[in-house]
Amino acid sequence: MNKDQLIRTARALVARGKGILAADESASTIAKRFSAFQIDSSPQTRRDYRELLFRSKGAIEQSISGVILFDETIRQQASDGVELVKLIEAAGALPGIKVDIGAKLLAHYPGETITEGLDGLRERLSDYRDLGARFTKWRAVIGIDAHIPTPYAVDANASALARYSALCQEADLVPIVEPEVLMDGDHDLDRCAGVTEFVLKRVFMALSEAQVLLEGMILKPNMVVPGKRCPRQAAPKEVARATIRVLNRSVPVAVPGIAFLSGGQSDVDATANLNAINRIGGPWALTFSYGRALQAAALKVWAGHGENAPAASAAFTHRAFMNGLAAQGRWSK
Numbered sequence: 553m554n555k556d557q558l559i560r561t562a563r564a565l566v567a568r569g570k571g572i573l574a575a576d577e578s579a580s581t582i583a584k585r586f587s588a589f590q591i592d593s594s595p596q597t598r599r600d601y602r603e604l605l606f607r608s609k610g611a612i613e614q615s616i617s618g619v620i621l622f623d624e625t626i627r628q629q630a631s632d633g634v635e636l637v638k639l640i641e642a643a644g645a646l647p648g649i650k651v652d653i654g655a656k657l658l659a660h661y662p663g664e665t666i667t668e669g670l671d672g673l674r675e676r677l678s679d680y681r682d683l684g685a686r687f688t689k690w691r692a693v694i695g696i697d698a699h700i701p702t703p704y705a706v707d708a709n710a711s712a713l714a715r716y717s718a719l720c721q722e723a724d725l726v727p728i729v730e731p732e733v734l735m736d737g738d739h740d741l742d743r744c745a746g747v748t749e750f751v752l753k754r755v756f757m758a759l760s761e762a763q764v765l766l767e768g769m770i771l772k773p774n775m776v777v778p779g780k781r782c783p784r785q786a787a788p789k790e791v792a793r794a795t796i797r798v799l800n801r802s803v804p805v806a807v808p809g810i811a812f813l814s815g816g817q818s819d820v821d822a823t824a825n826l827n828a829i830n831r832i833g834g835p836w837a838l839t840f841s842y843g844r845a846l847q848a849a850a851l852k853v854w855a856g857h858g859e860n861a862p863a864a865s866a867a868f869t870h871r872a873f874m875n876g877l878a879a880q881g882r883w884s885k
């Protein structure tokens with residue numbers, strides 16, 4: 553393990569005013585996103601769509617530190633034969649790769665999941681490193697209702713995140729540790745805060761037991777927000793206060809950066825909330841690692857038609873710039 557390299561990579565991922573583009577939707581997830589606009593999902597349409605994002609040079613140069621890819625994408629070439637990984641590098645960002653294989657039902661624990669993908673991971677990491685990856689992502693999924701999450705499910709996921717992180721660092725790849733507490737449900741802000749705090753504490757306990765180098769990782773948590781169906785939604789200031797309070801209680805200062813997921817927030821909400829979080833600030837860099845909140849507008853404009861690619865790229869660039877400002881607390885409507 554090359555500690556200096558891990559630390560340099562982790563810091564680069566959370567460089568001031570920059571964040572991460574999550575473009576690692578699995579084949580089934582991207583098919584779902586495409587089908588909303590009647591776009592056929594094939595290796596070529598998926599490639600065309602991602603190529604237009606990665607060719608948005610201004611957006612990436614100015615506001616994107618890293619791009620998380622899916623297994624298919626890290627092996628694909630652009631329409632002119634250049635590897636997609638090379639496009640990302642040419643724009644000054646680091647290529648990364650999602651290495652989990654998804655959240656599966658947890659036996660005996662109805663409604664809860666365990667993320668799989670540890671078997672054979674050491675060998676896969678070595679392959680990804682050869683393909684140009686510098687960092688990785690693993691997402692654990694924690695739902696909320698009256699009876700969940702259970703401590704057992706949280707700890708099973710924390711333990712998998714810890715084993716994944718240690719294997720990545722062994723391979724000189726910076727792990728993004730993503731324990732996502734879902735927004736689904738009618739729970740309030742306080743309930744999300746309580747669950748998120750519990751989950752993060754258990755995750756850092758497991759990371760510590762696995763001897764994960766905290767300086768060489770990035771945390772990708774949810775913001776503390778009320779459930780989507782909660783009648784009382786929260787303003788950015790409330791979200792920011794609750795989020796920072798939870799992070800202060802549970803995330804060691806040694807972690808260089810926290811890159812939030814957007815998790816189904818609208819794109820403007822995700823920007824406004826990140827901006828409010830940075831107005832308060834903390835001992836870590838606080839930035840974005842957005843999928844939907846960076847891509848939704850671009851996907852809608854593109855709609856599967858090549859002639860829309862420049863306008864789609866402009867829509868993506870706008871969101872990237874806005875989130876780059878929010879990562880510095882400098883965004884306004």
Ligand code: 13P
Pocket residue numbers: 574691730813814815816841842843844845
């Ligand atoms: P969203 O920002 O759409 O939640 O995606 C981020 C991500 O990478 C989820 O794993």
